[in-house]
Amino acid sequence: MSADLAPADEAGIAEAIAAAAAAREPLAIEGRGTKRALLRPVQAARTLSARNLTGITLYRPTELVISARAGTPLDEIEAALAEKGQALAPEPPDTRALFGVAEGATIGGVVATNLSGPRRISAGAIRDHLLGIRFVNGAGEVIHSGGRVLKNVTGLDLCKLLAGSHGTLGVLTEVTLKVLPAPEASASIGVRVADVATGVKALSAGLGSPYGVSGAALIPAFCGPDGPANHVAFLRLEDFSDSVAYRSGRLAEDLARFGDVRVLEDGESRDLWGSIRDAGPLGAAPEEAIWRISVRPSAGPGVVAAMAQAGARCLLDWGGGLVWIAGAATASRHAAVMDVATSAGGTFTLFRAPEPLRAAVAVLPEEPPALAVIGARVKAALDPAGVLNPGRMRAG
Amino acid sequence: MIALPEPRPEILARRAEIIAALGKIVPGEGMIGEELRLKPYETDGLTAYRQVPLAVVLPTSTEQVAAVMRYCHENGIRVVPRGAGTSLSGGALPLADAVVIGLMRMNRILEIDFEDRLAVVEAGVTNLGITKAVEGEGFFYAPDPSSQLACMIGGNVNMNSGGAHCLKYGVTANNMLGLKFVTPQGEIVELGGGHLDAAGYDWLGLLTGSEGQLGIVTEVTVRILRAAEGARAMLAAFKGTEIAGAAVDAIIGSGIIPVALEFMDRPCIHACEAFAHAGYPLDAEAMLIIEVEGSVAEQDALLERIKQICQRFDPISLKVAQTAEESIAIWKGRKGAFGAVGRISPDYLCMDGTIPTGELPFVLKRIGEMSTQYGLQVANVFHAGDGNLHPLIMFDANDPESFRKAENFGADILKLCVEVGGCLTGEHGVGVEKRDLMTAQFAPHELDQQRAIKSAFDPAWLLNPHKVFPLRDAA
Numbered sequence: 005m006s007a008d009l010a011p012a013d014e015a016g017i018a019e020a021i022a023a024a025a026a027a028r029e030p031l032a033i034e035g036r037g038t039k040r041a042l043l044r045p046v047q048a049a050r051t052l053s054a055r056n057l058t059g060i061t062l063y064r065p066t067e068l069v070i071s072a073r074a075g076t077p078l079d080e081i082e083a084a085l086a087e088k089g090q091a092l093a094p095e096p097p098d099t100r101a102l103f104g105v106a107e108g109a110t111i112g113g114v115v116a117t118n119l120s121g122p123r124r125i126s127a128g129a130i131r132d133h134l135l136g137i138r139f140v141n142g143a144g145e146v147i148h149s150g151g152r153v154l155k156n157v158t159g160l161d162l163c164k165l166l167a168g169s170h171g172t173l174g175v176l177t178e179v180t181l182k183v184l185p186a187p188e189a190s191a192s193i194g195v196r197v198a199d200v201a202t203g204v205k206a207l208s209a210g211l212g213s214p215y216g217v218s219g220a221a222l223i224p225a226f227c228g229p230d231g232p233a234n235h236v237a238f239l240r241l242e243d244f245s246d247s248v249a250y251r252s253g254r255l256a257e258d259l260a261r262f263g264d265v266r267v268l269e270d271g272e273s274r275d276l277w278g279s280i281r282d283a284g285p286l287g288a289a290p291e292e293a294i295w296r297i298s299v300r301p302s303a304g305p306g307v308v309a310a311m312a313q314a315g316a317r318c319l320l321d322w323g324g325g326l327v328w329i330a331g332a333a334t335a336s337r338h339a340a341v342m343d344v345a346t347s348a349g350g351t352f353t354l355f356r357a358p359e360p361l362r363a364a365v366a367v368l369p370e371e372p373p374a375l376a377v378i379g380a381r382v383k384a385a386l387d388p389a390g391v392l393n394p395g396r397m398r399a400g
Numbered sequence: 401m402i403a404l405p406e407p408r409p410e411i412l413a414r415r416a417e418i419i420a421a422l423g424k425i426v427p428g429e430g431m432i433g434e435e436l437r438l439k440p441y442e443t444d445g446l447t448a449y450r451q452v453p454l455a456v457v458l459p460t461s462t463e464q465v466a467a468v469m470r471y472c473h474e475n476g477i478r479v480v481p482r483g484a485g486t487s488l489s490g491g492a493l494p495l496a497d498a499v500v501i502g503l504m505r506m507n508r509i510l511e512i513d514f515e516d517r518l519a520v521v522e523a524g525v526t527n528l529g530i531t532k533a534v535e536g537e538g539f540f541y542a543p544d545p546s547s548q549l550a551c552m553i554g555g556n557v558n559m560n561s562g563g564a565h566c567l568k569y570g571v572t573a574n575n576m577l578g579l580k581f582v583t584p585q586g587e588i589v590e591l592g593g594g595h596l597d598a599a600g601y602d603w604l605g606l607l608t609g610s611e612g613q614l615g616i617v618t619e620v621t622v623r624i625l626r627a628a629e630g631a632r633a634m635l636a637a638f639k640g641t642e643i644a645g646a647a648v649d650a651i652i653g654s655g656i657i658p659v660a661l662e663f664m665d666r667p668c669i670h671a672c673e674a675f676a677h678a679g680y681p682l683d684a685e686a687m688l689i690i691e692v693e694g695s696v697a698e699q700d701a702l703l704e705r706i707k708q709i710c711q712r713f714d715p716i717s718l719k720v721a722q723t724a725e726e727s728i729a730i731w732k733g734r735k736g737a738f739g740a741v742g743r744i745s746p747d748y749l750c751m752d753g754t755i756p757t758g759e760l761p762f763v764l765k766r767i768g769e770m771s772t773q774y775g776l777q778v779a780n781v782f783h784a785g786d787g788n789l790h791p792l793i794m795f796d797a798n799d800p801e802s803f804r805k806a807e808n809f810g811a812d813i814l815k816l817c818v819e820v821g822g823c824l825t826g827e828h829g830v831g832v833e834k835r836d837l838m839t840a841q842f843a844p845h846e847l848d849q850q851r852a853i854k855s856a857f858d859p860a861w862l863l864n865p866h867k868v869f870p871l872r873d874a875a
Contacts, residue, residue: 066649067757067787089655118597129597131605132574147846153754154786155571155826157560157609158834158841159868160850164573164605173601185655208515214538214629244655247698300516300594325516325595351599368599374587379601381856386849397600 008050014177020052022144025389033171033393035075035110041103043367045359046396054112057177060084069152071180074112081111091186094130095121097281112176118168121281122219125322131167136180142387152180171393173386187242191252192268195237195259201305203237204324206262210239211323215251218242221280222320283328286319293333293357295341299350301325307344314340333357338365368397402832404866407496419455425467432456441500444485444492446833453494458502462588462618470586478862481612483555486547488750489831503554509533516594518577520621523554539624542569554617560609562827567785568659573608580619584858611829612864614857628693633727634703634720636710637684642761644686647713648784660691661785662734668779675740678733681717689734737781745794751810753817754826757787766816774809788826815840830868838870
């Protein structure tokens with residue numbers, strides 16, 4: 005699918021949507037289309053892309069805030085921040101390898117999918133750092149919500165509603181994000197554990213320590229760096245280097261009761277978390293499907309066991325609460341994931357799969373009926389003609 | 401004064417019948433219909449506005465809340481939810497024809513899970529009550545609004561409350577995992593749970609800070625965090641507000657995120673010192689309280705870095721607490737700031753705008769000019785890390801003209817906040833207080849968009865219809 009419509013500015017986006025709404029002609033909404041294989045395929049004759057709305061519009065390092073037009077490449081934003089020693093704290097995954105695309109994501113796409121990396125557990129998700137947005141609703145009106153300040157409770161928080169709405173409620177044209185200092189140093193404690201349950205207990209112990217753990221993942225035996233026999237729990241510390249040195253010593257001591265401990269110094273630690281962020285250790289083959297299940301951390305080991313029985317492999321992040329799963333792209337495997345997520349009291353996303361599977365199954369859990377009714381009315385309030393990304397999140 | 405919608409005579413006429421019906425749903429002391437017992441519910445922390453409600457119910461379960469909501473929905477009766485009634489924006493202000501649903505009897509802690517670092521609590525549990533329940537294990541609940549002893553988590557969710565430590569730990573929205581709410585139609589809906597980032601639309605995020613417009617929150621799942629090894633504060637006083645502002649920029653610019661970074665202007669320093677005798681320098685134009693966390697050695701290292709940065713700005717005084725007790729002494733004045741201003745002037749309006757931090761010197765200069773112009777004193781407390789400004793405008797409640805001037809002064813400050821790129825409210829909410837200022841921040845079609853989302857939840861506009869959105873028929 006090519007980007008049929010790629011206006012140069014916000015007014016162009018508004019015009020295109022107004023015209024589509026008048027003609028009741030659905031639009032597929034995207035930035036650079038790098039996550040097209042996420043969720044359900046959209047049935048639309050034309051695509052509307054925000055890729056040409058580019059450029060950082062405001063960056064105030066001392067106010068910890070950056071604004072950019074939605075089509076600005078994430079790479080460009082990360083580079084600008086790095087120049088001032090800052091970063092997007094939720095460390096959004098680089099999904100190029102997972103989706104097999106060459107181009108990097110846009111900042112609008114990152115916000116619209118609300119995808120967050122390992123630091124989600126300590127620093128919050130993309131939506132937690134989203135201070136303000138401008139977007140065009142399904143009627144072609146330009147709406148702003150939030151602003152450029154860190155604290156704001158003025159009116160309904162449409163930033164939260166639009167983040168993670170996958171272009172179904174509005175097309176983002178500009179986003180404002182909170183940024184934070186990039187940590188001076190990184191170190192990780194690797195704990196070799198006998199089983200997944202012990203590993204998650206080690207992660208919980210680290211996250212329940214006073215040392216400010218900023219990453220807590222478990223790489224099960226099949227893809228572990230220490231060979232096939234060992235599960236390894238990894239805990240990350242980030243701060244000024246003297247703090248990191250002190251805390252990693254203390255944490256390594258505390259965690260020795262769970263298994264053999266080793267400390268990964270700065271460069272090795274950074275590489276490890278870059279790989280975990282992008283689900284690298286999962287080693288998903290191109291033809292395999294990928295799911296993400298989010299549960300209470302203590303439910304993580306049960307999910308891993310159940311998925312192993314169903315013939316799928318797992319990688320745990322977020323203290324054990326985020327389970328990345330790779331397995332055969334079949335409806336029965338998908339049904340197994342749904343069952344496991346639901347019985348563990350959590351949620352699931354079919355993250356990547358060939359189009360026929362994505363079109364045939366529920367890629368996200370159904371909502372309870374009372375909420376679904378409200379949801380349909382909210383969708384209609386923002387997109388009365390139903391032209392924005394129909395069917396992207398749920399069928400119908 | 402802000403207009404309230406006309407009470408509907410047909411509802412007022414059915415008062416006895418409505419009270420009888422509600423008494424069947426919430427029997428005994430949970431049903432309040434007598435004039436004298438309704439009186440305490442006529443106002444909240446914004447005492448300038450008062451209105452005795454039609455009736456008050458104090459349910460003890462989500463099911464009772466749902467039954468009350470169903471009854472009110474079927475009978476077209478307006479509803480106003482209430483927690484502890486500490487709102488400073490009139491968030492709990494009743495209407496003459498509305499039933500107040502008070503959540504204060506729903507005050508049970510349902511679950512604490514240290515391994516998964518969460519607590520499930522009913523809406524009427526106090527903010528501090530959560531921390532008290534988990535601090536034995538070294539944990540705490542992060543948002544800490546200054547009313548935390550009294551204010552309830554249900555109200556915190558609805559106002560997306562912050563506190564002094566949100567630069568590092570975020571506001572309520574950043575510390576929640578799930579909630580249970582009752583829709584205006586009386587249906588019970590659960591959002592999220594023990595896990596992060598529920599798939600689908602972020603209903604949790606939309607409900608948070610929605611000021612009781614979309615539903616009644618009855619249960620909340622919050623994240624609890626392990627406290628750092630320790631914390632210590634320092635005080636830095638400067639000759640000018642611009643200089644103090646530049647010092648704040650330099651601290652943040654150096655890559656340090658203090659756990660708290662509070663700014664007080666001269667009138668505030670004087671008021672607090674007279675009240676608390678905290679040893680604040682009276683010759684300073686501006687003062688910062690800066691707090692860091694970690695082990696003693698980490699605290700020392702960070703405070704030393706900050707001290708060195710402050711020294712570049714010709715400080716009048718720099719005082720680093722050597723012990724936890726000295727830290728408490730430094731905080732004592734700031735924590736008593738509202739009480740201290742209350743001693744100078746029994747009546748004051750506490751405003752709550754947010755500004756880009758770089759605009760602080762300009763905004764304070766303008767507020768000083770307005771103070772002269774209105775002939776009313778003002779003291780400013782500012783969460784310097786996150787831009788949240790709390791001007792305390794002093795007036796005389798016995799003089800209607802003085803109150804009118806104070807309201808106008810406050811409105812002018814908030815409009816100024818919007819002009820410089822900030823917003824009307826950082827943590828107190830719009831309520832009734834700032835309702836009619838919403839047009840300063842949003843275009844008519846943007847307000848209509850928000851109203852349409854409210855309508856999606858509450859098509860009949862029975863829930864808190866007099867707040868947040870300017871009345872349409874009043875214009």
